[in-house]
Amino acid sequence: MNIIIIGNGITGITCARNIRKKNSDATITVISEESKHFYSRTALMYIYMGHMKYENTKPYEDWFWSKNRINLIQATVKHLNTDNKSIQLDDSRILNYDKLVLATGSIPNNFGFPGEDLNGVQALYNLQDLAKMEKNTINISSAVIIGGGLIGIEMAEMLHSRNISVTMLIRENAYWANVLPQEEAQLIGNHLHKHGITLKFNTELKEIQSIDQLSVHSVVTKQNETIDCQFLGITTGVKPNINFLKNSSIEIEKGILVNEFLETNIPDIFAAGDCAQFRFAKTGEAPIEQLWYTGKMQGETLANTICGNKTTYDRGIWFNSAKFFDLEFQTYGKVLPEITHEQESFYWAHENGKISFRANYNRSDRSIIGFNFIGIRFRQVIAEQWIREQKEIEYVIDNLKQGWFDPEFSDAHDKKIAKSFSSNPIN
Amino acid sequence: MQDHSLSIAKPTEGLLSQKIGTSLIAAALLCAIIAAFGQGETQSVLFFWLIIVFIFAGGIIFSIPYFKAIPGIKNNGIMHSPATNRGGIAWGIGILMTGFYIILYWFPNYLEGLIRTMDPLSIILRNKTSDQWFLYGTLYTLAVLVMGIRFIGKYRSNRYQVLRTLSVMFFQLGFAFLIPAFLLKLNQPEFYFSYFWPLKYSYLFPNDIDYLIQSGNIGVFMVFWGLIMTFIATPILTYNYGKRWYCSWVCGCGALAETLGDPYRQNSDKSLKAWKVERWMVHSVLVFVALTTALLWLNSWKNGTILGDASGLFSQCYGFLIGSVFSGVIGTGFYPIMGSRVWCRFGCPMAAILGLFQRFKSKFRITTNGAQCISCGNCSTYCEMGIDVRAYAQKGENIVRASCVGCGICSAVCPRGVLNLENLAEDGRFESYRRQEDK
Known part of the structure; x- marks a missing residue:
């Protein structure tokens, strides 16, 4: 064969x-x-x-x-x-x-922005793009990124590591808000801000400008704001x-x-x-x-x-992960940015603004649907098992410790979460 | 809503303090050279303070940016810098350290002036003048403390890293520096309670044991301590926690590797070939030291009739090849080129024996979290022991490897929270994750 x-x-x-x-x-x-x-x-x-x-x-x-x-x-x-x-x-x-x-x-997606062929304007997908980015960011001081998704934030971190100031133009009202619930989106946005990244929400690109007709010099947003930049990262999906x-x-x-x-x-x-x-x-x-x-x-x-063993593709229980500067993110099951009428959502955030927990569950039988973790590492086997077995939210909250995967000696937040859950009138 | 002046943390804001820090360290080096040329003999107190203060101040000023930055491990630029990526600076530091070891071991007379600068401290601590080993011990401890502070700054978002570093700093300062010095002051044998056979091979050699027993009750306790630690505590602790309880929490060699050696951890060779070489070498050393020990005992039991005059030759041979050349000159001198754990990985018989326990009879493993690995390679890159951690993680397998010293850096640098050091039930530690859908 x-x-x-x-x-x-x-x-x-x-x-x-x-x-x-x-x-x-x-x-x-x-x-x-x-x-x-x-x-x-x-x-x-x-x-x-x-x-x-x-x-x-x-x-x-x-x-x-x-x-x-x-x-x-x-x-x-x-x-x-x-x-x-x-x-x-x-x-x-x-x-x-x-x-x-x-x-x-x-x-990478391209939307045919006027000026997107200028030097210094690029996406980031492969090794060739990386080499281009190396070249495009020599001795520059400021960059703009359009797109508030995962590659956008990676690019922001990359540029930031070389002291290039970064402004992100984000179409939604918060970071990655088409995927994340508002609370998580804002928590991450705040963290980015702490790192010195400027986020412009509800903002889209209108025009890319150049003085010498060769390289990007600035961008204009749909609100007619002009932002100077020598690099424009286009991270609007693939x-x-x-x-x-x-x-x-x-x-x-x-x-x-x-x-x-x-x-x-x-x-x-x-x-x-x-x-x-x-x-x-x-x-x-x-x-x-x-x-x-x-x-x-x-x-x-x-x-x-x-190889002859005809097999159906089965996505299994959804999971994904990401890292936003210092914040690790793990998700298990389907957590939508906004819950449906049949669902309830419990959210807890640590006062340090870097750790949060969300559990979504069905209102009728209180069975768990999915989790979002920020700054908490959680065992995939446990999360999957609970979702598969449709454990009740009360069981989940009581047994959170089982799934804890943070390094030894880290603070466990399960008790605080449980306390917050039991004092929450909605639940 | 977000004005630019609010921007905190520029990642290379530390440039100025790094310049000042390295300048002070260079000044300390200069003082040490001047002292070695003779000034140390006439102005020992002055040069003692100059060297110590410059090193301490330099190290701390260098570390300030780590503490000022937002907590979170940043390995930015490590592969770009000639100091950490086997560039010119790394080779320079490597030659400097290797040269220092050669002079220290075989030409200490060149260091006479420098040794004298340690007299004031030596007299306070030990009631006798300094020698080359006291000089070495002082600088060694200083390196662990200063670079330990840097380490804590860099990794302070991770409590495991902070605690284990405080632990090695404590054991180095107390058990490997102050206590042996005080023992000398009290006219007792200079004994290191944190080193055991087979790393400190002579602690089970007949000569040392005879000497200790003859020096009274404390000596008898020391022999007892050595035996307990080697034969009882080591297996029990390793069974429960893996070899990390020693290698990255107590051991002085580990202490230096984890602190002074941390900037070089990524330079360890991750190839399969290196792993093969490692297994042959480290276990050969273990056999060598076990054989030497057995022979010496047999010889002493037969009243020297087996080895005769050659009785000490074996141990001298081991001491030269392994104790000096391997653990010192290569083990530390080659940090910048071969990574920080060259000795621990290829030469340490203690690591070898703990590794065998860890691999075959221990609760310790690095657990892989399901299918979350994205094969990025941060774990393997920053493994100082050259373990290809990713090879296991991407298959959903736990990492159970003899050489793992449990430093926890793979887990700390993993961007997806995939790895965790754990002591769980022995059963199932080799099981790998399989999706329910694939079962």
Whole structure:
């Protein structure tokens, strides 16, 4: 069996590794435009900040690939021919496959802002962007970031580590408010402010200005405020990287359409990770999942299917995590920015403004739906178990200690949380 | 609503105090050189104070920005700086430290002037004049204290880090510096209650034991203490807490590595090859010291008929190769190039034996929190023992490794709260996380 995987991100590599685990004979080839070896995209910011070198971000040593007979090719795929099952690379090489995995990831959204091609204006997705950012931020003093999401805050931290003053333009009324409930969004916003990041809420970009027609000089917001900057980070989300499929027979919409087995409309061609779009997403689940964790799970699921054990992709109980400067964030289950009429939400925050806890539960049977933790590390197994078993909120609050995962000698906040819960009239 | 003047914390605001701090340390070095050239003999009190004050003031001023910053570990610029990323400055410091060890061990006469500057302190503490080892002990303790303050500043958001650093500072100052000095003052054997066989190998050698027993009740207690610590306390404590109770809470070598060596922890080799070399080397040293000890006892039991004149040769050989060259010259001198735990990782027989306990019979593990790892690599990068922590974490496996000294930095620098040092039931510590959906 000759398997070609396009994309060496977490999805493609997880798929390749798991195929090799189950099948020692298959020929496995991984093609990437970006880098020869798999590295952790989540660590891009740490390279810029000097916490790690590129080498440190590689989860496997270079000998790993030949030892596991996973062929690596650094090239761009130009064309896909589904009729004779082949792909063409930018060096005109033609490779045949028996099974093809599309794990091409994302590209940054662009909205066609006037002036977005100026020097100093960029997104941050891959190693090439990082190199560009290195170059674009030499000897500059101020930067603007549009987009109040995860990459935006990473970029803010990166620039801040080099003493570049940062202003973030955020469309919503608080940081990441389309995902986080108001309290968490504001807590994080305050923390950013403490670090000297300027946040402008309810603000959108209108125009990018330049004096020399080469580099960004300032931006104008929709409120007609002009902000000087030598760097403009555009972090307004990503979309599937599927341009090279536009004229192929593979069905695409926003992403590559797949069923629950991650199969496309063409036999023996699969798609997984950021670039895949589920035809029939389960209720409450997004049709396109652009997360490290989901990419990893999809890659693993797909390896099963390719190796003959047809497996449905199951997202399981939702979880995610992030870090906002010094604040760690973990979420388990579905915590929406605003609860529905059937739900109740209990929120507790420490007086130091750096720690908070939220538990959402069903009003009728008081069963737990999900958690948000800021500045608290919590065991995934416990959170998942409680959500799966629909434990009552009272049980959860009484047993919080079980899930505590903070380093030894840290203050445990379970008693304070319990006290606050019992004194809360709504509950 | 947010005006710019409110902006706090510029990350490199510390530049000025870093300049002043390093200048003072350089001044201390200069004073030490002048003292070594002879001035220390004529003006010992003056140079004593100059050196001590410059080091202390320099270290503290250098550390101020860590305490002023918003709590939270910042490794900004570590891979960019020539001082921490094996650049020119790192090589310079490495040569300086290696050279100092060589002179200290084999050419102490070059340090005569410097040794004399320690006389005032030595006389107060020990009632005798200083020698090269008192000089070394003083500088060593000073380094642990000053760099310990820096460490606490940098990692103060994490209480485990603060407490364990206070602990190593306490044991270094009290158990490895003041108590042995006072014992000498009281005409008792100079004994280190915080070092045990096989790290302090001679404590179970027949000669040392004979000597201790002959020096009276305190000596007998010391022999007793050594035996208890080696054969009873060590296994029990390691079973309950892992080898960290010693390596990163008590041990003096660990103390220096965790404080003076902290800026270099990322330079340890994480490759699989290095792990192989490590296992061969550290366990060979353990066999070597065990064999030496056994031979010496056999020889003493047979009244010297086995080894004859060569009886001391074995122990001298070990002392030279392991005690001096390995633990000192390479172990500390190579900090800036090979990371802060070279000795602990490749050479320490105590670490080897504790590691065997930890790997096979202990409650200690680093727990991985479910599937939360994002493979970023901060944990592996900052592991001073060169453990590829990420390799386990990204598979949802707990980390149970003989070499782990339990410093807790992997957990502290993890941006997703994935790792936690724990002492739980022995059962299940090798189990890995599997999603319910995959079971």
